[in-house]
Amino acid sequence: MSPLRALLSALFLFVVFTFQESAVARINFPIAGFSFYLAVLIALMALEESSGAVLMGFLGGIILDLAPSTGTPFGQWALVLTLIGYLIATNRESIGDFTSRPGAFVGFVSIASALTLASYLLAGTLLGENNGSISHNAVVILGNSLWTLIFAPLVLPLLAKLRSLSLTSRERI
Amino acid sequence: MAGRGGNRSRLLLVILLVTSLFLITLDLRGVSLTKSSRSATQSFLAPIQKGVSSLFSPVGNFFSDVKNFGKTKAELTATKAENAKLKSQLVLSADMKGQLAKLRGALNLAGHGGYKVVSARVIGHGSASNFSQTLTIDAGTSDGITKDMTVLGGTGIVGVVKETTATSSVVELMSDPNFKIGVRIAGTQSIGVVLGQGDSHFVLQLLDPAGTIKVGDVLVSLGSDGNKPFVAGVPVGRVSAVNNSGASLTQEADVLGFENLNDLGVVTVVVAPPAHDPRDALVPTPEPTVTVYVTAPAAPAVAPSPGAGASNTPTPVPTPSATSVKKKAGK
Numbered sequence: 001m002s003p004l005r006a007l008l009s010a011l012f013l014f015v016v017f018t019f020q021e022s023a024v025a026r027i028n029f030p031i032a033g034f035s036f037y038l039a040v041l042i043a044l045m046a047l048e049e050s051s052g053a054v055l056m057g058f059l060g061g062i063i064l065d066l067a068p069s070t071g072t073p074f075g076q077w078a079l080v081l082t083l084i085g086y087l088i089a090t091n092r093e094s095i096g097d098f099t100s101r102p103g104a105f106v107g108f109v110s111i112a113s114a115l116t117l118a119s120y121l122l123a124g125t126l127l128g129e130n131n132g133s134i135s136h137n138a139v140v141i142l143g144n145s146l147w148t149l150i151f152a153p154l155v156l157p158l159l160a161k162l163r164s165l166s167l168t169s170r171e172r173i
Numbered sequence: 174m175a176g177r178g179g180n181r182s183r184l185l186l187v188i189l190l191v192t193s194l195f196l197i198t199l200d201l202r203g204v205s206l207t208k209s210s211r212s213a214t215q216s217f218l219a220p221i222q223k224g225v226s227s228l229f230s231p232v233g234n235f236f237s238d239v240k241n242f243g244k245t246k247a248e249l250t251a252t253k254a255e256n257a258k259l260k261s262q263l264v265l266s267a268d269m270k271g272q273l274a275k276l277r278g279a280l281n282l283a284g285h286g287g288y289k290v291v292s293a294r295v296i297g298h299g300s301a302s303n304f305s306q307t308l309t310i311d312a313g314t315s316d317g318i319t320k321d322m323t324v325l326g327g328t329g330i331v332g333v334v335k336e337t338t339a340t341s342s343v344v345e346l347m348s349d350p351n352f353k354i355g356v357r358i359a360g361t362q363s364i365g366v367v368l369g370q371g372d373s374h375f376v377l378q379l380l381d382p383a384g385t386i387k388v389g390d391v392l393v394s395l396g397s398d399g400n401k402p403f404v405a406g407v408p409v410g411r412v413s414a415v416n417n418s419g420a421s422l423t424q425e426a427d428v429l430g431f432e433n434l435n436d437l438g439v440v441t442v443v444v445a446p447p448a449h450d451p452r453d454a455l456v457p458t459p460e461p462t463v464t465v466y467v468t469a470p471a472a473p474a475v476a477p478s479p480g481a482g483a484s485n486t487p488t489p490v491p492t493p494s495a496t497s498v499k500k501k502a503g504k
Contacts, residue, residue, distance in 0.1 A: 018217075018218065018221060021218050021222070021297065022218060022221045022222040022224075022225040022226075022297060023225045023228075025297055025298050025299065026222075026225060026226060026296075026297055026298060028298070028435050028436075033298075050182045051181050051182045051185050054182055054185050054186050054189060055185060055189070057189075058189040058192070058193070061193070065196075065211075066210060066211060066214040067211070067214070068211050068212070068214055068215035068218065068309070068336055068343050069299040069305055069307040069309070069343055070211070070305065071305040071307075071335075071345070071349070071351060072305075073196075073197045073200040073201050073207075074196050074197070074199070074200040074207035074208075074210070074211070075192075075193045075194070075195070075196030075197040075199075075200060075207075076193075076197060078189070078192070078193040078196065079190065079193035079194065079197065082186065082189045082190055082193060083186075083190070086182070086186045089182055090182075117304075120304075121304065124304075127197070127201075129351075130350050130351050131304055131350060132304060132349075132350030132369070132370060132371035133350075133370055133371055136350075136370065136371035136372055137304060137371070140304060140371075
């Protein structure tokens with residue numbers, strides 16, 4: 001991943017983050033909230049090559065750490081999403097190319113969102129935070145996955161197209 | 174090639190993990206850089222949130238209305254009649270009217286308690302990406318709001334100011350798992366702590382071993398030193414169930430909050446406490462219930478007809494109505 005591409009990706013993620021914090025967060029979703037930002041970030045990580053996924057995870061995590069509503073230490077999201085990025089990168093071959101399998105892509109993003117939130121909770125527990133009841137957290141994680149499953153099909157094709165447009169001819173090879 | 178790529182990934186992973194841990198350490202040690210970066214983000218987001226708030230408010234309310242449909246069905250009929258009457262006079266949008274009602278409730282509560290307050294509009298809810306329960310309001314340090322001030326709704330406590338910028342503040346809701354407030358059972362001296370559970374239910378842990386908790390007990394805030402973060406006398410919630418376990422050292426109870434934290438449009442922030450503790454003055458009084466008792470009409474009385482003895486046919490004589498209506502103010 002070139003520095004310019006990393007910068008552009010970070011800018012794009014910040015725009016998505018602004019949309020998440022100002023618009024999506026304003027909607028009271030039934031069951032639990034929907035993290036549009038997390039869905040977009042995981043989709044981008046899944047489309048990147050291995051070191052790109054790790055870097056994207058870190059940059060995305062730093063941006064998410066900037067959220068004023070976050071009560072956890074700055075860097076916790078960066079830590080979790082870097083690890084998730086690495087997990088995606090190491091399983092790149094078994095995951096394969098998602099661009100031709102939209103159904104699998106949506107399912108993957110939904111499950112990965114749940115895994116990311118669960119890892120975030122685990123990291124919080126290790127850092128000595130009070131995370132509330134397990135049942136409530138389970139509802140939050142499952143609710144987010146459900147909304148991701150519903151809304152991701154609307155966004156992911158557009159995201160995949162945007163990404164393919166942004167690739168240079170060298171990166172396409 | 175794959176090996177080189179893998180090594181590069183691992184090296185990058187190690188560098189980024191160390192950086193993340195370094196940032197976490199800085200934050201936990203209280204370095205202001207990390208805190209000010211969140212504050213700067215809040216300053217950047219607040220005007221956008223304000224702009225988008227009016228646009229997304231009806232959508233947000235739509236979802237919450239659908240969610241609360243079962244609960245509000247009974248109120249719907251009454252609201253429909255009221256709505257028809259008001260339609261002819263409608264000048265402001267329904268959304269604005271809702272906010273006005275919430276503001277009136279919040280100001281009433283603050284006025285009764287003698288709190289000096291600043292009212293604010295809710296412009297954002299906490300991100301779904303983390304598990305903290307917060308909301309963002311459109312008033313900040315330029316309105317006299319500082320960290321650790323009590324935030325009120327129309328019927329009780331909402332939360333506490335967690336972060337502030339010049340024009341906006343982040344409020345930690347009482348449903349947040351980290352939220353704790355000292356409370357007193359209204360009418361008694363028993364004190365305890367109410368803990369947020371992540372939803373609309375709270376847990377009361379009674380500190381007084383000799384005290385008793387009953388279902389229906391109203392809890393009011395105990396107040397903090399210097400009235401920060403909590404002023405005294407604000408209604409917190411009502412005990413819905415008592416969990417007395419022989420194994421536990423403290424008595425516990427489930428508490429339902431007075432405020433619907435999913436449906437907040439306007440809140441007030443207490444910027445100055447009252448001169449005197451309002452004690453139990455703000456405990457909500459239940460609406461009087463009208464009970465109507467209807468008794469069956471008495472059996473018709475039989476009276477002899479004129480020319481008694483000529484006929485044995487009984488003639489019914491009308492009696493005064495035996496229906497009585499009693500009105501009772503009950504709890």
